[in-house]
Amino acid sequence: MRSFTYHVETVQAWLALSRLHIIIHLIAVVSLCYYRISHLLLQPPTAPWILITLAEIILSMLCFFNQAFRWHPVSRTTLTHKLPREDHLPGLDIFVCTLDPEKEPTLQVMDTVVSSIAMDYPSDKLAVYLSDDGGCPVTLYAIREASEFARDWVPFCRKYGVKLRCPKVFFSPMGQDEHLRDEEFKAQCHLMKTKYEKMQKNIEKFGSDPENLRIVSDRAPRIEIINDQRGLPLVVYVSRERRPTLPHKFKGGALNTLLRVSGFLSNAPYFLVVDCDMFCNDPTSAKQAMCFFLDPHTSKTTAFVQFPQMFHNLSKKDIYDSQTRTAFKTMWQGMDGLRGPGLSGSGNYLSRSALLFGSPNQKNDYLLDAQKYFGNSAGFIESLKVIRGQKTAKTNISREDRLREALAVSTCSYENNTKWGREASGILICDLTRE
Ligand SMILES: O=c1ccn([C@@H]2O[C@H](COP(=O)(O)OP(=O)(O)O[C@H]3O[C@H](CO)[C@@H](O)[C@H](O)[C@H]3O)[C@@H](O)[C@H]2O)c(=O)[nH]1
Numbered sequence: 001m002r003s004f005t006y007h008v009e010t011v012q013a014w015l016a017l018s019r020l021h022i023i024i025h026l027i028a029v030v031s032l033c034y035y036r037i038s039h040l041l042l043q044p045p046t047a048p049w050i051l052i053t054l055a056e057i058i059l060s061m062l063c064f065f066n067q068a069f070r071w072h073p074v075s076r077t078t079l080t081h082k083l084p085r086e087d088h089l090p091g092l093d094i095f096v097c098t099l100d101p102e103k104e105p106t107l108q109v110m111d112t113v114v115s116s117i118a119m120d121y122p123s124d125k126l127a128v129y130l131s132d133d134g135g136c137p138v139t140l141y142a143i144r145e146a147s148e149f150a151r152d153w154v155p156f157c158r159k160y161g162v163k164l165r166c167p168k169v170f171f172s173p174m175g176q177d178e179h180l181r182d183e184e185f186k187a188q189c190h191l192m193k194t195k196y197e198k199m200q201k202n203i204e205k206f207g208s209d210p211e212n213l214r215i216v217s218d219r220a221p222r223i224e225i226i227n228d229q230r231g232l233p234l235v236v237y238v239s240r241e242r243r244p245t246l247p248h249k250f251k252g253g254a255l256n257t258l259l260r261v262s263g264f265l266s267n268a269p270y271f272l273v274v275d276c277d278m279f280c281n282d283p284t285s286a287k288q289a290m291c292f293f294l295d296p297h298t299s300k301t302t303a304f305v306q307f308p309q310m311f312h313n314l315s316k317k318d319i320y321d322s323q324t325r326t327a328f329k330t331m332w333q334g335m336d337g338l339r340g341p342g343l344s345g346s347g348n349y350l351s352r353s354a355l356l357f358g359s360p361n362q363k364n365d366y367l368l369d370a371q372k373y374f375g376n377s378a379g380f381i382e383s384l385k386v387i388r389g390q391k392t393a394k395t396n397i398s399r400e401d402r403l404r405e406a407l408a409v410s411t412c413s414y415e416n417n418t419k420w421g422r423e424a425s426g427i428l429i430c431d432l433t434r435e
């Protein structure tokens, strides 16, 4: 067990047994190889023999590489109570991406948005951005409704320390345990449920007109600040420019736009990416992530913190491990003990600086020739300098000016002739599996 300032790293208890298991496997695989090679020298191989040998080589390689996941698995416990006071915590932006209200029901997307707004993190340090890649009227209408509902939901969650902050889950049988409290709480719950149902009804009514569900695939960018009142996080709606003839790079392109737009409005040093159907299941996850980013021992080497994805409502007879427990429980703990887990695309907290500039040992070259890497928006480059600690943020820019500049970096052509995606912000550029 290794103790850091804000987290503890525990190596799997059965490590010796696990390694013995690896060694026994290895001996079996090596013996098999020996048998095949020695047999090859004794008599000429037949076709079936060659096929079986090939199959064995492939399986042995798979087995060999899989052992790495069992070599040094670690699990981590965070000590959120040791973190600095709330007013000393860094800013956090949450990016939610959605595209098609027919495939990604708007009500479900709003549950994700509300669970993000209700994150257990200081409101003035938190901003939630919804990227509407479909440019659908219903999504804009719904986020206004969701933000209105959050005005009541967030104080309710804070007052009663609600753990399941996705309203749909809270009011479902999964949230039953949370309801076992006094009469006052039950009355408040009832009130919240009425407000939640009203929000749902309004959105459903608006979405019942097919015109409002239509994806607008040829459109100018649109950015709207949905909430900037104190006491609640900043909530922003972003629909980047999309033209049928120009490449949009799917989710990667949407995230790149959010990364730039948020540079003008909140410019938090850390951001969380969530797919629209993946609500924030644990409101303390933001503070838990900060335990790694702020820890003096790990802060310089931590680029991202990945939370496991969890799935519910699967078939009881699921024989294909659709919950992906193998990946998130076994393999990722194994990778964590070696060089760190992979990035799964959702539920990951990233350091803006690590993503845009690489490791802290990397030189600041990118900023010397900033336009070549990050495009020609002077305001965005200023925001990067703030992230690198070279400047302090300007506070005298009007909201209109910020929005105007944010619109300019949301166009299809902004990344043209820059190194976005090739050298700068590489991992967010392409999500080729999507359509
Ligand atoms: O042009 C696009 C296409 C997709 N999306 C959004 O991207 C997310 C992921 O797309 P989805 O079609 O739901 O992909 P999945 O296979 O469900 O997602 C998994 O696989 C993707 C990589 O292939 C990752 O990006 C995701 O994070 C991961 O959860 C969703 O929120 C979409 O709304 C956009 O914003 N714009």
Ligand SMILES: [Mn+2]
Residues within 6 Å of the ligand: 275, 277
């Ligand atoms: Mn999905």
